[in-house]
Amino acid sequence: EIVLTQSPGTLSLSPGARATLSCRASQTVRNANLAWYQQKPGQAPRLLIFGASNRATGIPDRFSVSGSGSDFTLTISRLEPEDFAVYYCQQYGSSPVTFGQGTKLEIK
Amino acid sequence: QLQLQESGPGLVKPSETLSLTCALSGGSITSTETYWGWLRQPPGKGLEWIGSIDYRGRTYDNPSLKSRVTVSADTSKNQFSLNLNSVTAADTAVYYCSRVTASGWFEDWGQGLLVTVSS
Numbered sequence: 148e149i150v151l152t153q154s155p156g157t158l159s160l161s162p163g164a165r166a167t168l169s170c171r172a173s174q175t176v177r178n179a180n181l182a183w184y185q186q187k188p189g190q191a192p193r194l195l196i197f198g199a200s201n202r203a204t205g206i207p208d209r210f211s212v213s214g215s216g217s218d219f220t221l222t223i224s225r226l227e228p229e230d231f232a233v234y235y236c237q238q239y240g241s242s243p244v245t246f247g248q249g250t251k252l253e254i255k
Numbered sequence: 256q257l258q259l260q261e262s263g264p265g266l267v268k269p270s271e272t273l274s275l276t277c278a279l280s281g282g283s284i285t286s287t288e289t290y291w292g293w294l295r296q297p298p299g300k301g302l303e304w305i306g307s308i309d310y311r312g313r314t315y316d317n318p319s320l321k322s323r324v325t326v327s328a329d330t331s332k333n334q335f336s337l338n339l340n341s342v343t344a345a346d347t348a349v350y351y352c353s354r355v356t357a358s359g360w361f362e363d364w365g366q367g368l369l370v371t372v373s374s
Contacts, residue, residue: 148319182360184302191351191364192302198358235302239359243317246302 149173149238151247159255162226168250170236172217177240183212183221186249187232195234196221228254257282259352259365267346267372273339277352277365284333285310290355293326293337295348296367303348307355308335342372 150173160166170181179199184192194203199219200212209224223230231254236247263275277291284291292307306316306326316324320339328335339346350370354363 180359184361191367192361193364194360194362197356197360203362237302237360242315243319244304244359246304248301 148243149176149241149245151236151238151245153234153236153247153250155250156248157251157253159253160226161255162228164226164255166221166223166226166230166252168221168223168234168252170214170219170221170247172219172238174241175216176219176238179215179219180238180240181212181219182237182239183210184235184237185230185232186235192235223252226252257354257363259354259363261350261352261365261368263350263368263370265368265370267342267370268374269343269372270341273337273342273346273350273370273372275337275350275352275368275370276334277336278332278334280333282354284328284335285330288357290357291326291328291335292353292355292361294351294353294361295346296351297345297348305337305339305350309357344372346370347372 152171154169181199183196186192233249233251258280260278267273290307290309293305306324308314308326325338349367351367352365353361
């Protein structure tokens with residue numbers, strides 16, 4: 148199975164800053180079949196981005212993804228208070244689908 | 256708008272079977288090109304896909320769970336279910352049901368249900 152490694156484990160930034168979260172796969176993610184989710188405490192994950200770069204309904208354009216092959220990056224261009232959460236990447240190009248261990252984005 | 260709601264016991268004894276149900280509202284379990292899945296998240300840890308069922312009733316499960324998983328659907332009740340047998344404390348987690356796209360990402364989620372395995 149494909150192992151996804153997210154870094155950093157924790158990212159401490161201030162509102163208004165730019166956040167860069169990494170997701171690295173143990174092998175090429177076929178067709179860039181990668182999704183990103185946001186999870187806040189006590190809540191279910193919420194789909195942010197699928198197909199490597201398509202924002203889900205209602206997701207603001209400050210969220211963007213770049214990368215290909217086995218290296219992907221989620222960028223939040225200008226952090227809002229509601230963006231502080233845990234972020235997970237997920238690959239669905241190979242079975243079984245797998246998730247990264249998450250990056251916690253916290254307020255500095 | 257689609258809503259999913261998990262239900263089932265919050266406490267299961269070791270070696271027994273964990274059984275959960277996910278009820279759908281605002282959508283049909285027979286929607287074409289749609290899959291329905293179960294995931295879990297141990298306390299303080301990441302997400303793990305458990306298994307899915309598609310609109311034709313075909314099932315898929317994570318090999319890491321060593322064939323302990325059964326996913327089924329009841330179209331008359333517009334719900335689907337998870338059975339996980341021979342549970343241990345390692346199966347303690349929040350369990351989520353989800354609408355899965357045919358491509359494989361998890362579009363909609365239930366609120367989650369904490370299941371604890373303990374005697």
